Amino acid sequence: MRNAxxxxxxxxxxxxxxxxxxxxxxxAAGLTVRAFDPDAEQRxxxxxxxxxxLVRNGQPEAAEHLRLSLHDTLEAAVEGADFxxxxxxxxxxxxADVLGRLDRALPGNVIIATSTSGLMxxxxxxxxxxPARLVVGHPFHPVQLMPLVEVxxxxxxxxxxxxxxxxxxxxxxKVAVRLEKEAPGHLVNRLQAALWREAVACVxxxxxxxxxxxxxxxxxxGPRWSVVGxxxxxxxxxxxxxxxxxxxxxxxxxxxxxxxxxxxxxxxxTEALVCGVEDEAAGRDIDTLQQERDRKLAALLAHRAG
Amino acid sequence: MRNAxxxxxxxxxxxxxxxxxxxxxxxAAGLTVRAFDPDAEQRxxxxxxxxxxLVRNGQPEAAEHLRLSLHDTLEAAVEGADFxxxxxxxxxxxxADVLGRLDRALPGNVIIATSTSGLMxxxxxxxxxxPARLVVGHPFHPVQLMPLVEVxxxxxxxxxxxxxxxxxxxxxxKVAVRLEKEAPGHLVNRLQAALWREAVACVxxxxxxxxxxxxxxxxxxGPRWSVVGxxxxxxxxxxxxxxxxxxxxxxxxxxxxxxxxxxxxxxxxTEALVCGVEDEAAGRDIDTLQQERDRKLAALLAHRAG
Numbered sequence: 001m002r003n004a005x006x007x008x009x010x011x012x013x014x015x016x017x018x019x020x021x022x023x024x025x026x027x028a029a030g031l032t033v034r035a036f037d038p039d040a041e042q043r044x045x046x047x048x049x050x051x052x053x054l055v056r057n058g059q060p061e062a063a064e065h066l067r068l069s070l071h072d073t074l075e076a077a078v079e080g081a082d083f084x085x086x087x088x089x090x091x092x093x094x095x096a097d098v099l100g101r102l103d104r105a106l107p108g109n110v111i112i113a114t115s116t117s118g119l120m121x122x123x124x125x126x127x128x129x130x131p132a133r134l135v136v137g138h139p140f141h142p143v144q145l146m147p148l149v150e151v152x153x154x155x156x157x158x159x160x161x162x163x164x165x166x167x168x169x170x171x172x173x174k175v176a177v178r179l180e181k182e183a184p185g186h187l188v189n190r191l192q193a194a195l196w197r198e199a200v201a202c203v204x205x206x207x208x209x210x211x212x213x214x215x216x217x218x219x220x221x222g223p224r225w226s227v228v229g230x231x232x233x234x235x236x237x238x239x240x241x242x243x244x245x246x247x248x249x250x251x252x253x254x255x256x257x258x259x260x261x262x263x264x265x266x267x268x269x270t271e272a273l274v275c276g277v278e279d280e281a282a283g284r285d286i287d288t289l290q291q292e293r294d295r296k297l298a299a300l301l302a303h304r305a306g
Numbered sequence: 307m308r309n310a311x312x313x314x315x316x317x318x319x320x321x322x323x324x325x326x327x328x329x330x331x332x333x334a335a336g337l338t339v340r341a342f343d344p345d346a347e348q349r350x351x352x353x354x355x356x357x358x359x360l361v362r363n364g365q366p367e368a369a370e371h372l373r374l375s376l377h378d379t380l381e382a383a384v385e386g387a388d389f390x391x392x393x394x395x396x397x398x399x400x401x402a403d404v405l406g407r408l409d410r411a412l413p414g415n416v417i418i419a420t421s422t423s424g425l426m427x428x429x430x431x432x433x434x435x436x437p438a439r440l441v442v443g444h445p446f447h448p449v450q451l452m453p454l455v456e457v458x459x460x461x462x463x464x465x466x467x468x469x470x471x472x473x474x475x476x477x478x479x480k481v482a483v484r485l486e487k488e489a490p491g492h493l494v495n496r497l498q499a500a501l502w503r504e505a506v507a508c509v510x511x512x513x514x515x516x517x518x519x520x521x522x523x524x525x526x527x528g529p530r531w532s533v534v535g536x537x538x539x540x541x542x543x544x545x546x547x548x549x550x551x552x553x554x555x556x557x558x559x560x561x562x563x564x565x566x567x568x569x570x571x572x573x574x575x576t577e578a579l580v581c582g583v584e585d586e587a588a589g590r591d592i593d594t595l596q597q598e599r600d601r602k603l604a605a606l607l608a609h610r611a612g
Contacts, residue, residue, distance in 0.1 A: 147529075148525040179514050183513045187508055190508065192536070205489070209486070214535020216494050216535075218534065220452055220494050221498060222528055223606055225524060229521065230498070234583075238592075243583045251576070255572050260490075273553070274549050274553075281541070286548055303606065
């Protein structure tokens with residue numbers, strides 16, 4: 001396999017929001033990008049969208065020196081690629097078909113990374129000729145801003161594949177966190193779902209509104225967890241005795257609270273949650289809110305990096 | 307009752323970490339602070355600690371013009387106070403005793419706010435002469451930096467008390483989030499415990515190490531939730547259709563995931579978690595890590611405010 005430093009040309013397959021974000025990220029790192037999507041309109045829009053992203057992210061020189069080619073077929077796009085990032089829709093049959101075609105089109109030593117957020121890698125590996133080069137490289141929205149990529153092996157993924165993928169993502173400026181094994185939703189979406197479950201339960205129980213939950217998180221847990229993770233936060237919350245003292249003192253109460261958590265009925269709560277978030281949005285439309293989020297997130301991450 | 311603008315003198319009862327943080331916060335807002343702790347050493351150390359906090363937070367003028375008096379008894383400390391912030395240890399009997407003494411020492415129109423994180427306000431109210439002026443004002447560590455205060459009524463708390471406490475905390479620079487009713491752990495510590503439950507389950511299942519969990523949160527959920535809360539994040543993740551579209555598409559999968567979450571045994575996991583966080587600390591001691599956290603948190607919040 002090529003080592004992470006030797007990867008110069010990346011093929012991006014599937015040019016929705018995630019694929020487009022990856023193209024911007026790879027381009028910002030100075031790589032040559034070969035792109036494919038079955039939708040000709042997506043292909044036609046890509047270059048302008050990516051240049052716009054790069055300029056907004058303060059990388060106009062990357063936009064100017066963009067080495068991006070668009071291809072009519074998946075097979076043409078991956079020709080000569082050193083690394084492939086796949087981002088087709090999250091449906092088992094579509095993913096299986098595309099991963100099979102990529103496997104047949106590429107030499108066995110080229111890594112295929114899939115952006116899948118919800119599917120299990122091992123379910124695809126048995127059908128491939130070279131399953132050892134398949135790995136999850138799961139990014140987070142907005143891809144070109146959010147540092148994290150979860151790197152996850154399937155049962156038949158080679159250790160070398162994981163190591164190279166991790167090094168490659170790190171090289172292009174992401175923070176790659178390598179998980180030990182696969183799980184539905186990987187790690188972060190599980191953690192996010194767990195917090196949201198309790199948030200919805202609190203809204204249902206009339207403890208707080210949607211907007212109150214969001215304000216509480218934005219003004220406490222978000223900043224805290226931008227600086228230290230949940231375990232380190234409790235380690236430092238335990239004083240001189242650290243996490244051990246924290247668990248000794250508060251563990252029994254936390255265990256009781258854990259056991260008392262319940263699962264709300266999301267379908268039954270939908271109307272209340274939608275009304276709540278519309279109250280919070282206070283007339284601002286999705287576009288405006290997304291731009292506001294991206295602007296604040298870019299500024300926060302730039303501050304943190306600086 | 308005095309309205310929030312009329313509050314000029316605050317009594318702080320209990321001068322541990324939380325009480326000391328409150329003294330710094332009140333002093334930074336230019337208020338007169340009257341402080342009490344049964345421990346003479348705590349009292350003796352207070353002024354220097356608070357001045358040091360203020361200088362480190364870039365508020366040297368507040369340190370210079372500090373109006374802080376120390377008192378030998380609780381009753382002397384609250385004399386003439388317009389607002390009381392109570393921060394004694396989280397034990398039912400101690401809290402009940404101190405709240406009873408405060409209730410007897412103060413006119414019924416002076417608000418008593420308790421910093422309790424884990425006890426239920428209503429359990430204390432029946433024993434008081436003026437239960438309507440008792441409210442939770444729960445801050446987060448480090449108090450003088452973290453914006454959020456949860457303002458929570460007990461069953462017998464007057465609406466006016468909640469409104470004035472909320473306005474007062476807002477006036478002195480906190481973000482007050484008013485909860486509709488009390489619940490064990492209020493809101494944020496419930497959300498935090500819910501995420502941690504799944505984090506510990508993932509460590510137990512061998513999906514990720516303690517350090518990997520922390521790195522994933524710090525490089526994704528922390529920054530995301532510093533900018534938008536969990537509901538707004540999903541609203542913007544739903545594209546043009548917002549949260550309704552998000553739930554229509556992903557709701558069934560999330561419901562299934564919620565139902566599959568399980569409660570780990572914290573006591574059985576203690577050794578693994580402590581070893582994991584020590585690996586993550588990589589030889590840095592608690593003091594060093596706390597200073598690092600406070601420095602980064604102060605910088606992040608100053609960036610966000612600016």
